[in-house]
Amino acid sequence: MNAQSTDIATYNFAYLDEQTKRMIRRAILKGIAIPGYQVPFASREMPMPYGWGTGGVQVTASIIGPDDVLKVIDQGADDTTNAVSIRAFFKKVAKVDVTTETAKATIIQTRHRIPEQPLTAGQVLVFQVPIPEPLRFLEPRETETRKMHALEEYGLMHVKLYEDIAKHGRIATTYAYPVKVEGRYVMDPSPTPKFDNPKMHRSPALQLFGAGREKRIYAVPPFTEVVSLDFEDHPFEVQTFDQPCALCGAENVYLDEVILDDHGGHMFVCSDTDHCEKRRADGHHGHLAPETHSASGKMEPAE
Amino acid sequence: MTDEPLLRVSALSKFYGSRVGCENVTFDLWPGEVLAVVGESGSGKTTLLNCLSTRLLPSSGTASYRMRDGQWRELYRMSEAERRFLMRTDWGFVHQNPADGLRMTVSAGANVGERLMAVGDRHYGRIRATAVDWLSRVEIDEDRIDDEPRAFSGGMRQRLQIARNLVTGPRLVFMDEPTGGLDVSVQARLLDLLRGLVTDLGLAAIVVTHDLAVARLLSQRMMVMKDGRVVESGLTDRVLDDPRAPYTQLLVSSILQV
Amino acid sequence: MATPLVVSDVAKSFTMHLRDGVTLPVVAGVSFSIRAGECAVLGGPSGAGKSSILKMLYGNYAVDEGQIIVQHGDGLIDLASASPRTVLSVRRHTIGYVSQFLRTVPRVSALDVVAEPLVERGGDRETARAKARSLLAQLNLPEKLWALPPATFSGGEQQRVNIARGFITEHPILLLDEPTASLDARNRDVVVELIAAKKAAGVALLGIFHDLDVRDAVADRVIDVTAFAAGKIAA
Numbered sequence: 001m002n003a004q005s006t007d008i009a010t011y012n013f014a015y016l017d018e019q020t021k022r023m024i025r026r027a028i029l030k031g032i033a034i035p036g037y038q039v040p041f042a043s044r045e046m047p048m049p050y051g052w053g054t055g056g057v058q059v060t061a062s063i064i065g066p067d068d069v070l071k072v073i074d075q076g077a078d079d080t081t082n083a084v085s086i087r088a089f090f091k092k093v094a095k096v097d098v099t100t101e102t103a104k105a106t107i108i109q110t111r112h113r114i115p116e117q118p119l120t121a122g123q124v125l126v127f128q129v130p131i132p133e134p135l136r137f138l139e140p141r142e143t144e145t146r147k148m149h150a151l152e153e154y155g156l157m158h159v160k161l162y163e164d165i166a167k168h169g170r171i172a173t174t175y176a177y178p179v180k181v182e183g184r185y186v187m188d189p190s191p192t193p194k195f196d197n198p199k200m201h202r203s204p205a206l207q208l209f210g211a212g213r214e215k216r217i218y219a220v221p222p223f224t225e226v227v228s229l230d231f232e233d234h235p236f237e238v239q240t241f242d243q244p245c246a247l248c249g250a251e252n253v254y255l256d257e258v259i260l261d262d263h264g265g266h267m268f269v270c271s272d273t274d275h276c277e278k279r280r281a282d283g284h285h286g287h288l289a290p291e292t293h294s295a296s297g298k299m300e301p302a303e
Numbered sequence: 304m305t306d307e308p309l310l311r312v313s314a315l316s317k318f319y320g321s322r323v324g325c326e327n328v329t330f331d332l333w334p335g336e337v338l339a340v341v342g343e344s345g346s347g348k349t350t351l352l353n354c355l356s357t358r359l360l361p362s363s364g365t366a367s368y369r370m371r372d373g374q375w376r377e378l379y380r381m382s383e384a385e386r387r388f389l390m391r392t393d394w395g396f397v398h399q400n401p402a403d404g405l406r407m408t409v410s411a412g413a414n415v416g417e418r419l420m421a422v423g424d425r426h427y428g429r430i431r432a433t434a435v436d437w438l439s440r441v442e443i444d445e446d447r448i449d450d451e452p453r454a455f456s457g458g459m460r461q462r463l464q465i466a467r468n469l470v471t472g473p474r475l476v477f478m479d480e481p482t483g484g485l486d487v488s489v490q491a492r493l494l495d496l497l498r499g500l501v502t503d504l505g506l507a508a509i510v511v512t513h514d515l516a517v518a519r520l521l522s523q524r525m526m527v528m529k530d531g532r533v534v535e536s537g538l539t540d541r542v543l544d545d546p547r548a549p550y551t552q553l554l555v556s557s558i559l560q561v
Numbered sequence: 562m563a564t565p566l567v568v569s570d571v572a573k574s575f576t577m578h579l580r581d582g583v584t585l586p587v588v589a590g591v592s593f594s595i596r597a598g599e600c601a602v603l604g605g606p607s608g609a610g611k612s613s614i615l616k617m618l619y620g621n622y623a624v625d626e627g628q629i630i631v632q633h634g635d636g637l638i639d640l641a642s643a644s645p646r647t648v649l650s651v652r653r654h655t656i657g658y659v660s661q662f663l664r665t666v667p668r669v670s671a672l673d674v675v676a677e678p679l680v681e682r683g684g685d686r687e688t689a690r691a692k693a694r695s696l697l698a699q700l701n702l703p704e705k706l707w708a709l710p711p712a713t714f715s716g717g718e719q720q721r722v723n724i725a726r727g728f729i730t731e732h733p734i735l736l737l738d739e740p741t742a743s744l745d746a747r748n749r750d751v752v753v754e755l756i757a758a759k760k761a762a763g764v765a766l767l768g769i770f771h772d773l774d775v776r777d778a779v780a781d782r783v784i785d786v787t788a789f790a791a792g793k794i795a796a
Contacts, residue, residue, distance in 0.1 A: 138406065151384045155391075155421025159406070159413045162420065165427050166410055166449050231427040333646060491667040498666065520666065524645050538620060538645040545622040549578030556579060 014061040014094040020044055024062035024217070028208060031219035036181030037149070038132050043215040053086060054212030056109050056128035063124060063208070064090065064107055069097045071105035076113040076254065076271030083111075100274050112175070114196040116253050116275040119205035121222060127190040129211035132218065134178045134188040154186050157229055165234055174239060180227045181220055189226075195238045195254045200226040245270045246288035248279035307369060309334045309475060309507050310355070315364030317350050323531035324350035328364070330526065330536065334474065335505040339518035339539060341554070342528035348511045349479060351528070355509060356396055356477045357386045371474070391418050395468030395476035399483045401460035404467070405452045411438065411463055412448040418471045437466040441496060458489035462496065469500065478510040482517055494520050515558055519543055527551045563632070565655075565733050565765050566618070567594040571627030571641065573613055574791060586791030587613045591627065593784050597733065600756060600766040600779050605786035611769045612661075614786065615736050617641075618767070619658045620648035631655060631734070653682055657735045659727030661742060663719040665712045671697070672707045675725040682730060689729070696725040700751055716743040728755050735759060737768030741775050753778045 012018065020042075027041035046054040064070065070090050074083040078100040086109060087098045099105050102115040109126040119125060135145040138156050148156065157178050164172045177194035181187050189200060190209060200207060200220060207220040220226060230236035244251045246267035253275065255268040267288050270276035280289065308331040317324035325347035332338055340348045353359035355366060357378055366378045371393060378386070390396065398404040405414050415434040416424075424430055435445050441462035452460050461481065468476060481497065482490040498521055501508055510521055518525055519539055526536040527548065535548040546552045571591040576584050588610040595601050603611040616622040618629060624641035631640050633655045638647060652658070657678070665674070672693050679689035697707060700721040706714065711722045720743050727735065737756075741749045749772065756779045759766060770776040776783075 138409065147383075151387060153387065153421065155417055158420040158425070159409055159417050162413045162416055162427065162430065163409055166412055166431075230425075232425050233428050336646075495666065495668045523649055537623075538648055540621050541623060541645075541648075544616070545575075547576070547623060552578050 011093050013066075014064050014090070015047075016044065016058065016061045020058075021062040024058055027217040028059065028062065028219060031208070031217050032206070032221045034185070035220055035224050036179075036185030036187040036218060038216040038218045040215055041217050043212045046212065047089075048085070050213040051130065052082060053109070053111055053128035055210030055214075055217070056111070056126050056212075057086060057089070057210075058212060059126050059208050059210035059217060060090065060107060060109050061094070063126075064094050064096060066094070066096060068094075068106045069099050069104055071099050071102065071108045071274075072110075073108065073113055073115070073272075073274075074111045076115075076256070077273045079273060101278075102272075102274055110192075112191050112193075113254070113271060114192060114199045116250075116270070116272045117278075118199070119203055121204040123205040125203075125205050125207045127192070127207065127209045129188070129190040129209045129216070130213070131176075132188055132209065132211040132214050132216040134176075134186055149185060152184070154180075157186050158231070161229060161231065161234075165231070171230065171234055171236070177236075178229050180229060182225050183227075186229070187218060187220075187226075193239065193254055194228065194236075197226070197228045197236070198238065202226070241268060243268055244286055245276060245279075246286045248276045248284045248289065249286040250276065250279055250284065308332055309336075309369050311365075311367045311375075312355065313365045315351070315354060315361050315366060317347075317354050317359065318362045323347070325354065325528070326531045328526075328533055330533075332475075332507055332509065334507050336524065337501055337506075337508045337510060337522040339522035339525045340509060340511045340528060341513060341515060341518050341525060343513055346528040347531035348528050350531070352477055352479055352509060352511045356390070356394065357381075358396075368475075391421050392471050393473050393475065395473045397461075397464055397468055397476060397478040397481050399480040401452065401457070401464045404464045405460060407453050408451060410449045410451055411443065411455070414452065414463060414467045415470050418467065422471060433470060437470050438463075440500070441466045442492075456489075457485055458493060461485065461493055465497065465500070469504065469506075472504070474507060476506055476508045478508060478512075480512055480514075481510065482512070482514065490517075497521060515543060515554065527554065563597040563763075564594050565597055565632040566767070567628075567630040568592055568614075568618070569628050569630070571614075571617060571629060572625045572791065573610070573617060573622065574625055588786070588789040589626075589791040591789045595734070595765040595767050597763045597765050598760050599781045600760055600768065602776055602780040602783050603767065603769050603786050604783040609786040610789065610791075611786050612738060614789075615658075615738050615767070615769060619656060619736055620652065655732060655734055657727050657730055657732035659724055659735070659737045659740045661738045663711060663723040663726075665710060665719070667712065668710055670708045671702070671711045671714070671722050674711060674722055675729055678726060678730045692729055693725060696729055697721070699755075700725055700748060717745065717748070720744060721748060724752060724755070728759070731762070732764070734765045734767075737766065737770075739769050739771060741770065741772050749775055 024041055027039045031039045044058060046057055048054060072083040072087045074080040077083060090096055091098055102117040107124045107126060111128045133145055135148055135156055137160055139145050161171050175193045176188055176191045177197055179187055179189055179197060189197060202223050204222050206222055209218045228236040241255045245253060245255060247269045250270055254271045256271045257266055258269055259266050310332040313329050315328045316326045328351055340351060342348045354361045360379060367375045368378055369375055412431060412434040415437050416430040419430050419433060434448060438445060438448060443459055443462060452463055482493055494517060512518055522539045525539040525542045526533045529550045535542055535551045542551060543555055546555045569592045572589040574584050574586040576582060591614060603614060605611055613622055617624050620640060627641060629640040630637050631651060633651050640651060672690055675693035675697060676689035680686050702718060702721050711719050724740050741752050753775060756766060
């Protein structure tokens with residue numbers, strides 16, 4: 001897949017050089033072979049700052065091919081700066097088709113959400129991860145946390161949950177909620193809301209996690225057990241919302257609060273914009289939905 | 304009491320290059336027995352303690368431990384996973400500085416509960432009830448259970464460290480100057496508490512101290528170390544009342560009378 | 562009659578390493594035995610080594626030479642060469658000791674100080690406390706003191722706690738190091754009664770009594786310690 005162009009100013013396909021991609025693919029394969037295990041990799045400088053998804057971008061760049069269709073979401077939305085820029089980046093350096101429709105995408109790079117629409121076999125979900133180490137909160141030494149993973153010493157993870165219940169009367173951790181993968185490694189699912197944790201369990205899609213600054217890659221292969229940690233008397237629960245989406249009327253989806261004015265007016269709407277638009281196109285509407293709506297599911301051709 | 308020791312130490316030596324940490328230490332420890340290791344700074348007592356607790360690997364010699372199932376295991380041939388498991392279940396280690404043995408940024412209750420969670424207890428209510436029970440046994444008010452040890456006095460921190468170690472019902476506890484750095488009145492309370500717990504729970508303990516009064520109060524047996532070697536050992540009251548080795552005589556005669 | 566304690570050719574000296582290794586001989590050739598139900602008293606002036614002999618018999622002082630054969634459980638052991646663990650077992654089950662001074666532990670009540678030896682032998686704590694109460698009452702220790710740690714008690718009060726602690730168990734051998742030194746006449750009489758009761762129960766007693774009245778009241782015979790003066794043999 002070397003760049004065919006004779007123009008010396010163009011980048012290699014998908015920006016990264018082929019040696020780097022091979023290195024990252026090896027890390028990904030190792031991650032898939034050991035679900036939940038953090039594989040170190042030689043993270044490269046990317047043309048964007050750390051914290052903007054450099055880990056996810058490197059993973060995506062290493063697996064993307066000319067036939068792939070890419071969707072990028074930032075906290076569920078396709079139209080925020082981060083999502084738009086990364087989509088534009090791959091459109092330019094890999095000349096791939098991009099989409100906002102979950103079902104049409106072959107690769108979905110995400111910052112902190114899993115789409116509401118269930119993923120299917122053959123799709124790859126790439127997470128952008130800021131801090132991959134779930135034990136970091138209580139154990140600052142990397143040498144020690146690696147040993148704890150190696151020896152399966154995960155008591156500390158429950159100490160964190162214990163502290164939550166002691167302080168708040170319930171497990172107050174709502175995002176980056178630790179999971180145990182395939183009964184072995186405890187993993188940070190990146191700062192996704194715990195609402196999305198059950199979607200990771202036995203998902204038909206391949207889930208890849210890239211942490212650029214921390215130089216770690218990990219993976220959950222399709223149909224892998226992903227269990228959220230909890231106590232017998234304080235079982236894991238997802239967030240519930242006491243009202244449906246104000247725009248599409250959806251229930252049992254993850255909602256964002258949107259401030260409407262300076263007088264305390266606000267509404268709760270789907271965090272997954274594609275899901276919301278699709279529902280509205282299908283005729284669902286919530287109590288604050290405008291009378292007309294725009295068509296959804298734009299399919300942008302490659303440049 | 305069984306007729307078999309709990310720990311068998313044979314010709315244990317630790318060298319740091321050409322310097323002697325401890326040399327040729329041999330002894331048996333029985334269940335329920337408290338052994339004091341006394342000597343001044345640099346006498347090798349802490350090196351010995353660290354070797355016995357497998358925090359440090361000796362240069363030569365062996366130490367065998369009788370596991371709960373009755374099997375004898377050679378400590379330095381166990382895998383790190385097994386040693387660490389032993390360390391948080393059947394053993395305890397009380398550090399001189401409580402900050403070394405506590406998690407200072409999590410609550411007292413979580414400090415006590417950590418070992419329970421580490422061995423698989425997944426019932427919050429039960430863990431908390433056990434933590435409350437242990438806090439009361441070390442004389443910490445129940446209403447301090449959600450406070451971080453950073454907010455505790457030195458004596459309370461030390462008592463919390465003891466509770467954290469004893470919650471899994473260990474059979475052997477290592478203590479490194481457990482009363483060091485505490486006020487005399489706080490020391491007395493801690494010693495009394497330790498003495499009671501050791502008796503009630505039938506704990507075996509190896510206590511490193513430079514304080515002969517601590518040794519007298521806590522231990523039945525004593526080893527006196529100097530320059531890495533054991534210069535005298537025996538019943539604690541015999542060693543203190545009829546010291547035979549020149550160094551022990553010096554130690555005993557150096558005690559200040561109140 | 563049984564002879565639970567046999568001492569033969571025991572010698573003891575102190576080597577003072579801090580004073581150029583000078584050796585102070587204490588006793589030598591100590592030989593005697595005590596029968597069950599008998600109270601023997603060590604006699605001789607101060608410094609003759611009476612206390613040292615008692616301390617050797619309790620394992621508190623090391624023995625340089627000779628044997629101390631004790632009937633321990635079903636067997637005989639030599640206390641002079643026994644391991645610390647054996648000595649502890651002998652103290653727990655066979656030899657009791659009433660020292661001159663009480664070594665107190667902070668925060669433990671007088672009642673529990675007295676009950677402790679019984680509990681250590683595997684006795685039930687409440688039964689032990691009940692027995693401790695009756696002994697303390699017999700020794701006329703005011704009841705209001707029972708729950709207090711004895712550290713602040715007077716010499717006589719501490720001594721009575723100490724005596725109760727020594728007499729509470731049923732050790733077959735009992736060593737007494739001036740148990741009546743700081744007691745008034747009434748309590749001395751109580752101690753004499755307690756000793757008589759132990760004798761009747763078949764206990765072998767060995768004591769040091771400076772009080773001649775008490776000594777005459779309890780002693781079946783006097784062992785003259787001056788006969789064991791180390792100087793005689795060493796000279």
